Amino acid sequence: xxxxxxxxxxxxxxxxxDGVSSVAEVLYHAEHQARLDVIAITDHERIDAAxxxxxxxxxxxxxxxxxxxxxxTTRGGHVVGLFIEQRIRPWGSLKSTVARIxxxxxxxxxxxxxxxxxxxxxxxxxRRLLDxxxxxxxxxxxxxxxxxxxxxRWATRAPAFIAEVGVAALGASDAHRxxxxxxxxxxxxxxxxxxxxxxxxxxxxxxxxxxxxWRTQFATFRRQMGKNAIAVRDEVRGxxxxxxxxxxxxxxGGRRRPARLDRNALQLETSEGRE
Numbered sequence: 497x498x499x500x501x502x503x504x505x506x507x508x509x510x511x512x513x514d515g516v517s518s519v520a521e522v523l524y525h526a527e528h529q530a531r532l533d534v535i536a537i538t539d540h541e542r543i544d545a546a547x548x549x550x551x552x553x554x555x556x557x558x559x560x561x562x563x564x565x566x567x568x569t570t571r572g573g574h575v576v577g578l579f580i581e582q583r584i585r586p587w588g589s590l591k592s593t594v595a596r597i598x599x600x601x602x603x604x605x606x607x608x609x610x611x612x613x614x615x616x617x618x619x620x621x622x623r624r625l626l627d628x629x630x631x632x633x634x635x636x637x638x639x640x641x642x643x644x645x646x647x648x649r650w651a652t653r654a655p656a657f658i659a660e661v662g663v664a665a666l667g668a669s670d671a672h673r674x675x676x677x678x679x680x681x682x683x684x685x686x687x688x689x690x691x692x693x694x695x696x697x698x699x700x701x702x703x704x705x706x707x708x709x710w711r712t713q714f715a716t717f718r719r720q721m722g723k724n725a726i727a728v729r730d731e732v733r734g735x736x737x738x739x740x741x742x743x744x745x746x747x748x749g750g751r752r753r754p755a756r757l758d759r760n761a762l763q764l765e766t767s768e769g770r771e
Contacts, residue, residue: 501683501702504534504692506563507576507607507639507668508677511746512545513567516719517674518746519549527560530678533687538565538576541586548747548757555762561689567607568593573617574607575635576668579693590621595632603696604635605666608642610650610657619657626661637664637696643680644670646707664696667703672716680705 509515510522517525519537526532537546543566550562565578572590580602584593594604606617625633638658645651658665667680683702684695695701727743734741734753741751749758 501685502533502687502691503531503678504536504682504684505530505532505669505671505678505680506534506536506565506578506605506666506682506692507538507567507642508535508671509539509567510537510545510549511723511744512542512750513539514720515539515672515746516716516723517672518744519545519552520747521674522671522677523549523553523556523558523560523562525674525677527558529675530681532560532678532681534561534563534689534692535677536563536565536576536578538567538578540567541569541583542566543580543583544755544757545746545750548750551757551759552747552762563689563692568597569615572621573609574615575617576605576607576639578603578605579689590617591625591628591633594625594635598632603637603693605668605696606635606638607668608645608651608670609638610654611645611648612650616645622657623661626663635663637666637701639668640665641667641680641703641705642670643676643705643708644713646680646705662699664699664701665703666696666701667705669705673719676708676716679708 510519526535537549539545543564546564553562563578568575568584569586570588570590570593575593577584577597580600584596597604609617640655640658666682669676669679671677684692730743740753742753744751745755748761749756
């Protein structure tokens with residue numbers, strides 16, 4: 497009998513960036529609906545919600561383990577940094593960003609590659625990185641399947657390209673709403689964050705998933721527009737009233753400015769949930 501492999505979704509967004517779901521909603525879906533072992537919160541250019549998610553999962557005693565990550569915009573496309581603790585500044589080169597992730601002890605994953613679009617790394621730029629003599633510039637993995645680009649003809653070449661260049665192949669939902677978490681995922685031997693890290697480094701990961709329907713992506717876009725309108729209202733209101741609040745970043749304390757996890761509220765929420 498074959499032992500079940502671990503399931504990880506390592507590319508998820510929340511209200512803190514361009515997602516439309518709170519951290520709590522993402523955790524609930526990952527734990528109870530998708531039944532994942534590991535997730536990574538990878539908001540654009542920030543890691544506060546990822547840190548909050550890890551603390552919330554631990555405080556609630558959830559089975560799912562949270563990896564702190566960030567989707568970093570570079571001049572050569574998006575890179576997902578995993579297992580980091582500090583924010584990586586955007587708009588550096590692809591090469592320097594991969595190095596900065598590694599300097600933190602993190603793993604660098606090329607997101608939704610090969611599509612001829614500024615946010616997607618090209619095959620040429622990825623090969624150039626892997627040809628560097630210093631491994632600090634080598635990406636650790638590439639998304640072989642990302643539902644947001646999977647139906648595009650360029651993205652369908654990703655699995656063969658990854659096999660050719662010899663790095664880890666990952667599946668990731670790139671979820672911007674909680675119900676899409678786990679829609680695509682990475683499989684690995686084991687069940688912990690350490691296990692998925694080891695599998696990426698040893699290039700033993702697998703992936704699975706299915707594409708989003710275009711109407712689903714349009715529905716998400718509409719929700720993002722609605723969320724953005726509310727965010728602008730809340731930011732303006734906070735500045736006018738000077739009450740130390742702003743838009744909702746999706747975790748306890750995420751309305752405060754400066755935003756920070758409200759551990760007292762988290763402890764109260766956890767205590768009430770156990771009663």
